[in-house]
Amino acid sequence: MCGVKLIVVLMLTNLSLVENFKEDQAHWKSLGEEELQRALNKKITEGVAKNVILFIGDGMGPTTVTSSRIYGKGESGHLTWEKFNNIGVIKTYSANKLVPDSCSTATALFCGVKANHKTAGVDATVEVDDCEASLVPEARLDSLITWAQQAGKSTGFVTTTRVTHATPSALYAHIPNRNWECESKIPAASSSCKDIARQLIEDSPGKEINVIMGGGRQCLQSQVNGSDADPIDTWSCYSEDGRDLIEDWKADKANRSVSHQFISDNLELENVDLDADFTLGIFANGHLKLDYERDTGPNGMPSLTNMTEKTIRLLQKNSNGFFLMVEGGMIDFSHHRGHARQALDETVAFSDCIERALEITDPSETLIVVTSDHSHSMVFSGYPDRGSSVLSTIESAMDQVPYTSLLYGTGGPNNYQFVVENGTVVRPDPTIEDTEDFTYSQQAVVLTDEVTHSGTDVLVYANGPMAHLFNSVHEQTYVTYVICYAAKIGLYQNNSSTVALCFYIMLAQFMALLLYR
Known part of the structure; x- marks a missing residue:
């Protein structure tokens, strides 16, 4: 048995040597020329975007992207969006915070205006908890x-969080506190x-959304x-x-004589009627289960891929096209709890x-x-060897105590x-525990109630009509204007010029300066 193990070790060692030998000067020269040719041959897709899909990886900063690439595809591999030809940098500060939360940033992304911390769908004249404003x-x-x-x-929108959670709320709600997902959180004075x-x-526009999928049953129904x-989501x-907003949703659609369907598990999603005008899918009391732990059986919860594919199929029948927002919300959820592997997964x-989504849409x-x-405050540190797990450990040269290559600033x-x-x-x-376990908690420097967000810029990647407009360091609000311009909705529904775009952005920035001088 020992001899077999030795042979396997030698085979793996030789394979490693072969791989290293491939990466000689000729390898890097060939790779460099290949990438250069792709850049030189880059094609710009102009024209109107009939359809728009905006994917939001909640809490997915650059460190998360890098670590997830290594975790899932290897250091020389690519996540899907990393193959796109167009990339920009997004500044994420909110109207009153250098480090933002999800609803203020969602407001910037969806509405084109920066909002205050913990508010959604309202401008910076509304402070947190100010109902009247x-x-x-x-x-x-x-x-x-609304504009679409x-x-x-x-x-439509799809999320792995509650459908009333911070990110999706900015699509349809106007709220001075993101926690007011149902009436029990609203103070009597408000x-x-x-x-x-x-x-x-x-x-409106919520009741006019054709497809809604996610969690949050306990916010829509009592008892x-x-x-x-x-489980009940205690967060x-x-x-x-005594409400039953799901039944109210059905009644509204019946009164308007439009076809509709409510679905609540994998089987019903699989058998969804693609000809229905409206679809509401609520699959959990709170957030959906993490992908690695969800029940994939008929009565279980769907994956983000399952929900997104069906939603695209449902929306594609409109000859005028569609707008869809898809949120990978449990990336943020996992980071907040300090479980790096969950976030990467x-x-x-x-x-x-x-x-x-790329496979079933026309670019x-x-x-x-x-x-x-x-x-998020996760950092990727130390000097792990190539080919090692991004969740592995390295020994400190100072105190000889190992540490994980992924750490958190707060936790x-x-x-x-x-x-x-x-x-x-x-x-x-940390080596006394299994650092590769989904529930392992990476060490943090500062004690907080949970891992906090980071104020680091994030990246934006784009593919399709007018994707080349993402090409520099941009305000987060810029995403709204590119989408409106590309799809000819909102400000650009009547083919408004780029001059109007520049004027509106400058006006918004000027008003923000007046407010916060």
């Missing part, structure tokens, strides 16, 4: 969903404000029961007013979803934009692992 018509922002509907396009769930089901497979609100699942008429709302109690021994603060050896 959020009701002022001039403060309430239209979004890409006005242009006669079908619309009762004149409608919660996010009701705005989705009762108001929902939890289970081991689908979210739980409706207590969700990012690879996000990449697979985009790969499938000549579909603009696909991939970006993130913000980054909760499970990440903050410093202990006092004999009057000295020491860091425990």
